[in-house]
Amino acid sequence: MAIKLGAEMVLEALRKEGVEVIFGYPGGAVLPIYDALYDSGLRHILARHEQGAVHMADGFARASGRVGVALVTSGPGATNTVTGLATAYMDSIPVVVLTGQVPTSLIGNDAFQEADTVGITRPVTKHNYLVKSVKDLPRILKEAFYIASSGRPGPVVVDLPKDVVSSEAEFEYPETIALRSYRPTVCGHVGQVRKALEMLFAAKAPVVFVGGGVILSNAADRLTQFARQLGVPVTMSLMGLGGFPGSDPLSLGMLGMHGTYQANMAIQNSDLIFAVGPRFDDRVTGKLETFAPKAKIVHIDVDPTSISKSIRVDIPIVGDARAVMGQFLEELERNEPPKEYFDHLEHWRGRIENWKALHALDYDRNGSRIRSQHVIETLYNLTGGDAVVATDVGQHQMWVAQFFKFGKPRTLLTSGGLGTMGFGFPAALGAKIARPNETVIAISGDGSIQMNIQELMTAVQYGIDVKVVILNNSFLGMVRQWQELFYRSRYASSCMAMVPDFVKLAEAYGAKGFSSAVPEDVVPILKEALVHKGPVLVEFRVAEEDNVYPMVPPGGSIGDMLLV
Amino acid sequence: MGAANGHNKTPRRILSILVNNEFGVLSRISGLFSGRGFNIESLCVAETLDPEVSNMTIATSGDEQIIEQIIKHLRKLIPVIKVTDLTELAYVSREMVLVKVHAEGDARAEAMRLSEIFRGRIVDAAQKSLTIEVTGDDDKIQAFLDLIRPLGVKEIARTGKIAMARAQKG
Numbered sequence: 068m069a070i071k072l073g074a075e076m077v078l079e080a081l082r083k084e085g086v087e088v089i090f091g092y093p094g095g096a097v098l099p100i101y102d103a104l105y106d107s108g109l110r111h112i113l114a115r116h117e118q119g120a121v122h123m124a125d126g127f128a129r130a131s132g133r134v135g136v137a138l139v140t141s142g143p144g145a146t147n148t149v150t151g152l153a154t155a156y157m158d159s160i161p162v163v164v165l166t167g168q169v170p171t172s173l174i175g176n177d178a179f180q181e182a183d184t185v186g187i188t189r190p191v192t193k194h195n196y197l198v199k200s201v202k203d204l205p206r207i208l209k210e211a212f213y214i215a216s217s218g219r220p221g222p223v224v225v226d227l228p229k230d231v232v233s234s235e236a237e238f239e240y241p242e243t244i245a246l247r248s249y250r251p252t253v254c255g256h257v258g259q260v261r262k263a264l265e266m267l268f269a270a271k272a273p274v275v276f277v278g279g280g281v282i283l284s285n286a287a288d289r290l291t292q293f294a295r296q297l298g299v300p301v302t303m304s305l306m307g308l309g310g311f312p313g314s315d316p317l318s319l320g321m322l323g324m325h326g327t328y329q330a331n332m333a334i335q336n337s338d339l340i341f342a343v344g345p346r347f348d349d350r351v352t353g354k355l356e357t358f359a360p361k362a363k364i365v366h367i368d369v370d371p372t373s374i375s376k377s378i379r380v381d382i383p384i385v386g387d388a389r390a391v392m393g394q395f396l397e398e399l400e401r402n403e404p405p406k407e408y409f410d411h412l413e414h415w416r417g418r419i420e421n422w423k424a425l426h427a428l429d430y431d432r433n434g435s436r437i438r439s440q441h442v443i444e445t446l447y448n449l450t451g452g453d454a455v456v457a458t459d460v461g462q463h464q465m466w467v468a469q470f471f472k473f474g475k476p477r478t479l480l481t482s483g484g485l486g487t488m489g490f491g492f493p494a495a496l497g498a499k500i501a502r503p504n505e506t507v508i509a510i511s512g513d514g515s516i517q518m519n520i521q522e523l524m525t526a527v528q529y530g531i532d533v534k535v536v537i538l539n540n541s542f543l544g545m546v547r548q549w550q551e552l553f554y555r556s557r558y559a560s561s562c563m564a565m566v567p568d569f570v571k572l573a574e575a576y577g578a579k580g581f582s583s584a585v586p587e588d589v590v591p592i593l594k595e596a597l598v599h600k601g602p603v604l605v606e607f608r609v610a611e612e613d614n615v616y617p618m619v620p621p622g623g624s625i626g627d628m629l630l631v
Numbered sequence: 632m633g634a635a636n637g638h639n640k641t642p643r644r645i646l647s648i649l650v651n652n653e654f655g656v657l658s659r660i661s662g663l664f665s666g667r668g669f670n671i672e673s674l675c676v677a678e679t680l681d682p683e684v685s686n687m688t689i690a691t692s693g694d695e696q697i698i699e700q701i702i703k704h705l706r707k708l709i710p711v712i713k714v715t716d717l718t719e720l721a722y723v724s725r726e727m728v729l730v731k732v733h734a735e736g737d738a739r740a741e742a743m744r745l746s747e748i749f750r751g752r753i754v755d756a757a758q759k760s761l762t763i764e765v766t767g768d769d770d771k772i773q774a775f776l777d778l779i780r781p782l783g784v785k786e787i788a789r790t791g792k793i794a795m796a797r798a799q800k801g
Contacts, residue, residue, distance in 0.1 A: 190666050194709045248712040372703040
């Protein structure tokens with residue numbers, strides 16, 4: 068066993084966990100760690116704001132499936148991570164955030180740059196630690212990575228007082244974890260799996276409902292095989308997009324508040340919902356009392372608290388989506404559905420085709436203004452769908468969900484739960500670092516992009532080749548849409564009357580900028596942006612008062628959609 | 632007297648929770664209740680025989696679905712080892728109350744009588760007041776307080792409930 072400095076233990080633990088890059092911002096209390104980092108060979112990306120650093124780590128994790136790591140200082144460094152942590156927590160993203168802390172002797176003293184980080188971050192993390200002795204450091208770091216990435220993943224904060232990382236102790240990184248109080252379930256209950264399959268075989272109008280858990284547990288291939296083998300139509304939550312190929316004939320697209328007509332109608336008329344890894348959030352269910360009134364519900368989720376939280380479930384199956392879908396596929400090898408099952412399903416798919424034909428997603432392609440939908444569709448066509456797309460929050464986010472047919476898991480990075488404006492661009496930077504050979508696009512709005520625009524400097528400094536596409540409608544579009552529909556068009560403070568000259572801004576940071584308001588420019592500009600080497604900022608000035616449809620008014624039943 | 636059974640009609644529940652006895656565990660549990668809008672009626676916590684483990688008794692209330700969520704969320708907390716809903720089992724529960732009661736003249740004799748009836752103990756005596764300790768289940772504590780109140784209660788302190796499942800018979 069070697070004697071090591073606490074700061075060196077931190078870096079050694081990161082190496083053992085396979086971490087190659089960390090996103091961070093130095094400051095007084097983390098100086099010992101930064102000093103150790105100086106000649107460690109670990110790659111460090113200097114963000115321009117701690118929030119940006121956490122979103123980068125988050126984007127890295129979403130795109131790669133590995134734990135993202137951020138390193139920040141005490142006090143304001145730590146408090147600036149809160150939005151990033153809450154974002155990762157709501158979407159179950161494995162992130163470890165290391166925060167500096169004032170020396171243990173000063174804790175509670177209102178010392179300079181002191182904050183109660185463990186207290187502040189407790190409700191927005193899966194777990195957090197204040198390390199009080201350097202002897203505990205190896206065990207805590209091991210636990211932090213294990214807790215972040217196992218079960219239902221989530222962010223973990225490790226708060227590191229300056230004296231702890233500055234003192235020495237014997238270092239042995241534990242090989243195993245012994246947590247008597249934390250043992251996530253992996254496989255589902257066999258009896259429940261059989262019951263669920265029987266119920267599905269007896270169904271006449273079933274729908275598979277894909278949630279974010281399918282992406283997180285890498286279950287997309289198994290789920291896709293299962294749905295195709297049984298011919299069941301598939302709908303996805305925002306977080307589930309990419310969990311089943313969006314271009315597959317069985318795909319109904321997204322459901323919920325801005326879901327497709329066919330997805331919401333299918334859910335409302337279904338007799339069985341086979342839900343894999345969703346949490347039935349309010350944007351999906353609409354009014355609970357009228358959600359899928361005729362459906363029995365099978366719910367597979369690794370987190371028991373997600374089951375029967377808002378919707379009563381008939382067959383709960385606690386387990387990892389990948390493992391449980393494996394069990395279902397095994398059962399399918401032994402069991403076949405009765406012949407009439409396939410007849411029922413054919414009839415059911417026919418009904419769905421009618422809904423599809425009745426109100427397909429569309430927009431006016433002949434106007435004189437650029438339409439956001441057109442930009443997104445063009446990006447889909449130009450990339451062949453072969454890109455990682457990060458979004459911010461609002462109308463553009465919903466249009467991306469509707470018009471970009473995500474074909475593979477981990478290709479849509481979006482803040483689904485917390486709805487964090489300013490998430491997309493830094494998340495895209497993290498994703499590009501995780502997947503350097505792929506096209507990474509951040510689609511944003513004129514509101515959202517200004518919430519973390521400072522990271523443009525990070526992109527340019529490290530040559531992180533991300534394409535930013537801003538759909539500028541001169542409004543906080545979704546806020547304006549709600550004001551139009553529910554507040555008599557009184558546009559209180561939703562008009563972004565002034566935005567910077569984005570081309571000049573890009574150039575000021577040393578990036579390439581484009582801007583246009585002409586529909587004919589969309590294709591050539593995007594083509595040029597996609598082949599340009601290095602970060603690009605594209606602004607399209609789009610139709611101002613465009614609305615996202617279909618829309619289920621808040622509190623309404625998802626069968627009652629505004630269609631135009 | 633004093634044994635509550637599991638067939639209580641009120642939606643009150645008694646949860647017994649084993650937790651790792653570590654820094655901040657109480658705030659994790661109380662934060663869970665406040666953050667999700669669950670009720671805590673009383674909470675007691677102390678070490679078990681194993682100094683690394685503490686036992687918490689939480690009295691809470693809510694309908695079936697809320698109680699199910701409370702239990703699941705408690706189990707999800709990393710330092711929580713075990714959660715038992717004692718209300719589902721046969722269990723014994725106790726609470727202790729200290730009552731400082733006005734006790735001059737006739738009231739003094741009455742207070743002492745009540746203490747005796749409830750098998751209480753007088754733990755402090757002053758010229759104008761007595762402090763009485765009574766231990767028991769909900770009903771007993773409530774009955775004692777109802778009877779002693781007319782004498783003029785100056786101050787009370789309650790421990791909150793602790794509870795334990797009954798041993799299997801036979």
